[in-house]
Structure formats: C-alpha cells, structure tokens
Amino acid sequence: MHTxxxxxxxxxxxAREFSSRExxxxxxxxxxxxxxxxxxxxxxxxxxxxxxxxxxxxxLSQGEGGALTGLPVAQKDIFCTRDIRTSCGxxxxxNFTAPYDATxxxxxxxxxxxxxxxxxxxxxxxxxxxxxxxYGEVKNPxxxxxxxxxxxxxxxxxxxxxxxxxxxxTDTGGSIRQPAAFxxxxxxxxxxxxxxxxGMIAFASSLDQGGPMARSAxxxxxxxxxxxxxxxxDSTSVDHPVPDYCASLDDSLEGxxxxxxxxxxxxxxxxxxxxxxxxxxxxxKLGVEFREISLPNIGxxxxxxxxxxxxxxxxxxxxxxxxxxxxxxxxxxxxxxxxMRSRGEGFGAEVKRRxxxxxxxxxxxxxxxxxxxxxxxxxxxxxxxKRAFEEVDVILGPTTPTPAxxxxxxxxDPISMYLSDIYTIAIxxxxxxxxxxxxxxxxxxxxxxxxxxxxxxEARLLNVAHRYQQVxxxxxxxxxAFV
Amino acid sequence: xxxxxxxxxxxxxxxxIRIDENDATGYARxxxxxxxxxxxxxxxxxNGVEPMxxxxxxxxxxxxxxxxxxxxxxxxxxxxxxxxxxxxxxxQVIE
Numbered sequence: 001m002h003t004x005x006x007x008x009x010x011x012x013x014x015a016r017e018f019s020s021r022e023x024x025x026x027x028x029x030x031x032x033x034x035x036x037x038x039x040x041x042x043x044x045x046x047x048x049x050x051x052x053x054x055x056x057x058x059x060l061s062q063g064e065g066g067a068l069t070g071l072p073v074a075q076k077d078i079f080c081t082r083d084i085r086t087s088c089g090x091x092x093x094x095n096f097t098a099p100y101d102a103t104x105x106x107x108x109x110x111x112x113x114x115x116x117x118x119x120x121x122x123x124x125x126x127x128x129x130x131x132x133x134x135y136g137e138v139k140n141p142x143x144x145x146x147x148x149x150x151x152x153x154x155x156x157x158x159x160x161x162x163x164x165x166x167x168x169x170t171d172t173g174g175s176i177r178q179p180a181a182f183x184x185x186x187x188x189x190x191x192x193x194x195x196x197x198x199g200m201i202a203f204a205s206s207l208d209q210g211g212p213m214a215r216s217a218x219x220x221x222x223x224x225x226x227x228x229x230x231x232x233x234d235s236t237s238v239d240h241p242v243p244d245y246c247a248s249l250d251d252s253l254e255g256x257x258x259x260x261x262x263x264x265x266x267x268x269x270x271x272x273x274x275x276x277x278x279x280x281x282x283x284x285k286l287g288v289e290f291r292e293i294s295l296p297n298i299g300x301x302x303x304x305x306x307x308x309x310x311x312x313x314x315x316x317x318x319x320x321x322x323x324x325x326x327x328x329x330x331x332x333x334x335x336x337x338x339x340m341r342s343r344g345e346g347f348g349a350e351v352k353r354r355x356x357x358x359x360x361x362x363x364x365x366x367x368x369x370x371x372x373x374x375x376x377x378x379x380x381x382x383x384x385x386k387r388a389f390e391e392v393d394v395i396l397g398p399t400t401p402t403p404a405x406x407x408x409x410x411x412x413d414p415i416s417m418y419l420s421d422i423y424t425i426a427i428x429x430x431x432x433x434x435x436x437x438x439x440x441x442x443x444x445x446x447x448x449x450x451x452x453x454x455x456x457x458e459a460r461l462l463n464v465a466h467r468y469q470q471v472x473x474x475x476x477x478x479x480x481a482f483v
Numbered sequence: 484x485x486x487x488x489x490x491x492x493x494x495x496x497x498x499x500i501r502i503d504e505n506d507a508t509g510y511a512r513x514x515x516x517x518x519x520x521x522x523x524x525x526x527x528x529x530n531g532v533e534p535m536x537x538x539x540x541x542x543x544x545x546x547x548x549x550x551x552x553x554x555x556x557x558x559x560x561x562x563x564x565x566x567x568x569x570x571x572x573x574x575q576v577i578e
Contacts, residue, residue: 095562238541323571375535379533
C-alpha cells in the first residue's frame with residue numbers, strides 16, 4: 001500500500017479493497033518500523049488517526065465521502081494542530097500544544113483525511129537541509145548520509161520512504177520544491193495567497209505559502225483542491241475561484257509554449273543538463289514548443305531574498321518572548337532577562353542569524369539601503385517574469401544545482417547553504433506558482449525539474465507535470481531500503 | 484560590510500536576544516559575510532523603481548470593527564508559563 005499513489009489508494013478505498021483503518025494502521029506500522037532511522041516525524045497522532053479512519057470507514061460503507069475520505073496524511077510541524085504539539089522544529093515551541101487547527105489542517109480534516117502526525121523541518125522553516133531542527137537531522141531515504149533538503153525535509157522523506165502517502169509542506173524560498181527534488185517526489189508551491197496562512201506559523205509573511213507534497217501531480221491536484229481557497233481569517237488570502245485541478249490533468253500539451261531561462265541553463269553541470277535535455281525530449285513528443293527566454297535580474301534573487309526574508313522573520317519572531325506560550329528561561333531576574341534568555345536559549349543559531357540580519361536591515365539608517373533596495377530588486381524580478389509570460393505559457397528549469405548534498409557538508413558556510421535555493425527563490429519573490437517533479441537520477445540520487453506558471457495557473461502546472469508522469473516513471477521509483 | 488562585535492551586541496539587544504560572549508565573534512563574522520553577499524544588489528540601478536511589498540501588489544483587506552470571535556481566554560492561557568487571575572505573570576517591571 002505504501003508504493004501506491006494517493007489516487008490509487010482512494011480508488012482502493014472506494015472499491016472497498018481495504019478499509020481506511022487498515023490503510024492507516026499500515027502506515028502507522030511503517031512509521032514505527034522506519035522513523036527511528038529517518039527521524040521524519042516529530043510527533044505521532046496514531047490514536048487520532050485511527051479515530052479519523054473509523055469515521056471515514058463509516059462514510060465509505062454508506063457510499064458517501066469525497067475524493068480524500070479515509071486517506072492518511074501528515075502535516076509539516078509548522079501547521080497548528082489542535083491539542084497536538086506544534087513545534088515548528090524549535091525548542092522555542094517544544095512545549096507548545098496548539099489550541100486550534102490551522103485552516104489547512106481543518107480543511108484536510110473536513111475532507112476526511114486521517115492525521116498520522118507532525119513532520120520534522122528546519123527550525124522556523126529556515127534552512128535547506130533539515131539540519132537546523134531542534135529534533136535533529138532527517139535522513140534522505142535514498143542515501144542516509146545525505147540531506148533530504150529543507151525546510152520541509154521531514155515531509156519529503158516521509159513521502160519518499162512510504163511512511164505517509166501525502167504530506168503538507170511550506171515554501172518561502174524553495175522549501176517544498178527543493179526537498180521534493182532531493183527525495184524524488186512531487187511538490188507544489190501555490191501562487192501567493194492561494195492557500196490560507198491562518199494557523200501556519202509565520203516566517204516571512206510576503207513569501208510563505210503552504211502546499212502539497214506527494215508521489216505524483218495527480219496526488220498534488222487532489223490535495224490542493226482541499227487546501228486551496230479564500231479564507232477570511234488570512235488577510236493575504238486571495239478570493240480567486242478554485243478550479244477542479246483533477247479535471248484538466250489530461251489536457252493535451254500540443255502547441256504549449258515552454259520557456260527556458262538562459263540564466264538557469266548557463267552554468268548547469270553536465271549531469272543535470274542531461275537530465276533536463278531528456279525531459280525536454282519527452283515534452284517535445286507531447287507537442288510542446290520550447291523557447292529561450294531571459295530573466296535578466298534573476299541573479300539578484302538570492303541576495304534580495306536574504307534581506308527580505310530575514311527582515312520579515314525578525315518581525316514575525318518578535319512574538320516569541322517567553323510570556324504567553326512557548327519556551328521560558330529558568331528564573332529570569334527581570335523582564336529584560338526574561339526576553340533575552342528565553343529568546344537566546346529558545347532559538348537555534350540559524351534562526352538567530354536571520355533575526356539579527358533582519359533587525360540590522362530594518363534599523364534606522366539601514367532601512368533604505370537594505371530592505372527598501374531589496375523590495376525594488378524584487379519588483380525588477382517580478383517584472384522579468386511578467387514579460388516572459390507574455391511570450392510563453394510555462395517556464396521550465398532545474399529545481400536544484402545538484403542532487404542532495406551530504407549531511408554536515410554545508411553547515412559551516414551559511415551562504416553556500418543559501419545558494420542551494422538559487423533556482424527556486426525568485427519564484428517566491430514574484431509570488432508565482434512553482435512545482436518540482438522527479439526527472440532522473442545523478443549518482444544514485446533523485447533530481448527534479450521545476451515548472452513555473454503564471455499567477456493562479458496551478459491547474460496548468462499540474463497538467464504539464466501529469467502528462468510527463470504518464471510517459472515516464474521517475475516518480476514511481478522507491479528507495480530500495482524502503483520498498 | 485564588516486560588523487564589529489560591539490555592533491552585533493547592539494543589534495542583538497534590539498532583537499532582545501542574548502548572545503554568549505564566545506559566540507559573538509562568530510556571529511560578527513557570519514553576519515558580515517551575509518551583508519557582503521547581499522551587497523550584490525547594488526550592482527543594479529533601481530532609481531525610479533517602485534518597491535514591491537506584496538507579490539501581487541494587493542492591499543491589506545480590512546474588515547468591519549465588529550466582534551466576531553469567542554472569548555477563549557482560558558483555553559489560550561492553559562498553555563502559558565505562568566498566569567494568575569487572567570493575567571500573564573512576569574518578573575517585576577516597576578521597582
């Protein structure tokens with residue numbers, strides 16, 4: 001059952017080949033067997049999952065329920081889950097039991113899914129390797145001495161290893177797409193404002209977006225259908241109709257124009273270039289027309305991001321003060337000591353680095369040179385994409401410069417770590433939707449290709465990904481140790 | 484852009500984060516490196532470019548000033564480090 005896609009499992013449930021209870025128990029057993037090695041889950045909610053499953057089975061036995069009824073899912077530990085610990089991968093929230101469900105959690109619950117547990121992640125979503133988590137690193141199921149990527153490393157590893165058929169992730173600079181690529185699964189970051197951020201612990205408010213991570217584009221379409229939609233409680237939620245993402249999956253790609261940014265392909269290593277060449281051949285057979293495009297300011301996306309994201313994070317993480325919830329230091333001698341030590345002890349090094357950079361960039365005398373400048377660069381990047389989408393329908397490129405790197409390889413050099421997001425970051429700055437899907441292997445490790453669409457064009461991206469997955473089987477590969 | 488240990492301490496104080504004396508040099512080095520890296524932004528002329536705060540240039544939605552939420556103080560305070568009579572307890576502020 002753990003080798004099947006969500007769509008296949010849904011069909012199996014409806015045909016009553018197995019019950020939701022059996023399905024959930026199967027994954028709970030898998031987690032029991034393998035989580036010790038992978039460290040993908042931080043908190044399990046087995047009892048709750050079985051209760052959810054029983055409720056689903058009652059509906060299914062009456063021939064009722066929807067597309068996701070009875071399916072197990074797991075939530076990245078950044079989404080508040082009522083009465084279940086929500087740690088955000090941090091000591092700061094290690095003792096935090098969320099008093100409410102995030103909108104994403106509530107919607108997936110209403111859709112009839114069973115919650116297996118909470119997934120490990122880089123602390124406060126800051127990282128590209130899942131090495132900054134308070135709960136320790138997550139192993140890449142394909143090569144355990146390699147990172148699964150981050151910040152949604154637990155989500156990616158859990159899906160890849162068959163510990164859950166589906167997971168949620170969040171993406172601020174690449175945190176769904178990069179781990180999806182490193183773990184050989186499919187992940188989608190929706191358009192900014194597509195999925196509600198209410199109850200999703202904030203890192204960078206103008207960049208954060210939650211999205212699905214699963215074995216296929218079809219699976220992501222199923223999940224996105226439940227996750228997406230206007231939410232009054234999120235003041236940045238956009239009131240844009242949610243299409244049936246599954247209905248257009250099989251649409252023909254004949255005549256579709258896909259743009260290849262010359263800046264993305266310029267310094268690509270030959271292995272990666274070969275993977276993308278093969279993918280492009282498959283797409284040509286499907287009737288796609290490729291065109292070279294240019295995104296001239298894209299080289300500035302990582303620098304601009306590392307001003308904007310830390311600035312916004314310094315503001316968002318100001319709420320963690322040891323007063324109302326979360327970590328509080330022992331025996332604070334006065335209020336200032338309470339703040340200084342709760343925050344000094346509660347946050348890890350990378351989080352502190354980013355808060356400090358952000359505080360500096362927003363401080364008097366530096367705001368114009370850094371934050372304002374970065375926002376102007378952001379506009380230039382967004383306009384490059386706007387112009388490109390006047391000529392092409394979709395953009396294609398690599399997701400990452402290389403396959404998964406080794407655990408510990410980049411932890412000594414923050415900037416080297418930041419550069420692993422070189423192909424994904426611009427998409428967050430522009431607020432566009434982006435996907436990563438498996439496209440091959442390099443030195444035995446999976447690599448992905450990235451698709452970028454215009455605003456609210458998730459249906460198109462899913463269609464373009466799905467058609468590729470109908471003629472290739474990279475997305476059906478499982479790491480040997482977890483078959 | 485090189486930050487001194489003193490500057491790092493000032494920034495840390497603004498952010499109300501206590502930094503260990505032995506870690507301060509490391510932070511100064513890391514932060515200086517990041518500032519050097521982001522200085523690449525200065526290679527492009529952004530004169531006359533409108534800053535972009537929101538990727539879709541949308542304004543913040545407002546709502547009527549009406550009470551729509553239930554008071555759940557007890558539920559929310561159940562997870563607090565220290566509360567008394569509905570108030571959050573902290574070390575004495577005023578002498």
